[in-house]
Amino acid sequence: MNCWKSINLEKEYGRQWLKYISFLISLLTFITLYVPFSIIHGETNTNDSGIVYFIIALITLPILHTLSHMMPLIIAKKPVKMVFHKNRNRTPVLTYCTNAHISKTMSLLVAIAPTFFITLPGIMMSWLVVDYYVYTLILTSIHVGMTYVDFLYIHHIAKAPKKSFVENGNNGFDILLKESS
Numbered sequence: 001m002n003c004w005k006s007i008n009l010e011k012e013y014g015r016q017w018l019k020y021i022s023f024l025i026s027l028l029t030f031i032t033l034y035v036p037f038s039i040i041h042g043e044t045n046t047n048d049s050g051i052v053y054f055i056i057a058l059i060t061l062p063i064l065h066t067l068s069h070m071m072p073l074i075i076a077k078k079p080v081k082m083v084f085h086k087n088r089n090r091t092p093v094l095t096y097c098t099n100a101h102i103s104k105t106m107s108l109l110v111a112i113a114p115t116f117f118i119t120l121p122g123i124m125m126s127w128l129v130v131d132y133y134v135y136t137l138i139l140t141s142i143h144v145g146m147t148y149v150d151f152l153y154i155h156h157i158a159k160a161p162k163k164s165f166v167e168n169g170n171n172g173f174d175i176l177l178k179e180s181s
Helices: 009-013 015-041 048-075 104-128 130-146 148-158
Strands: 002-007 080-086 092-098 165-168 173-177
Touching (some): 009 148, 015 104, 015 130, 015 148, 048 080, 048 092, 048 104, 048 130, 104 130, 104 148, 104 165, 130 148, 148 173
Antiparallel strands (some): 002 173, 080 092, 165 173
16 A cells, blocks of 8 residues: 555644634534524523533533544444543543554545534434523534534545545554555
8 A cells, every 4th residue: 555645634733723723613603503593492491400411411522422433433344443541631532543444435434424423413402402402502513613623634535536545643644545556
């Protein structure tokens, strides 16, 4: 296999810049979604008992995001290894890795999976569950901000040749091509 392109988003954009843009996207998403949903639901009282569930959901959101990345790999019976480690802030983080090369199509599915498994159901829940729609909108908006990096990956992978493979590297990922014989 030949390396077509190596991509390290933190090196290319910077960690702080990625966090800043993710925060802005979350904020803009909440503002954009809150206005129409507040018009749809009219004057409703937000149920304060939902704050405990909101905090629990907020804490588990990064883990659910990572698990939703893993779902297409598990469904396709690709080898996936979950790894818990502590980041610089000493908070536990769940990551995953595969020991095999993944096709371009599978990589795109893995990158877009959290949008289908978390964001879209969050928007539907905001519409259906009137008493807790503010909480679900906040969680959905935070998740949209989290998926910003996923869409940067999708942007890079979509430009790759059709028969390429993606491999997780140490600080990003590599797009590989089979050697022509």
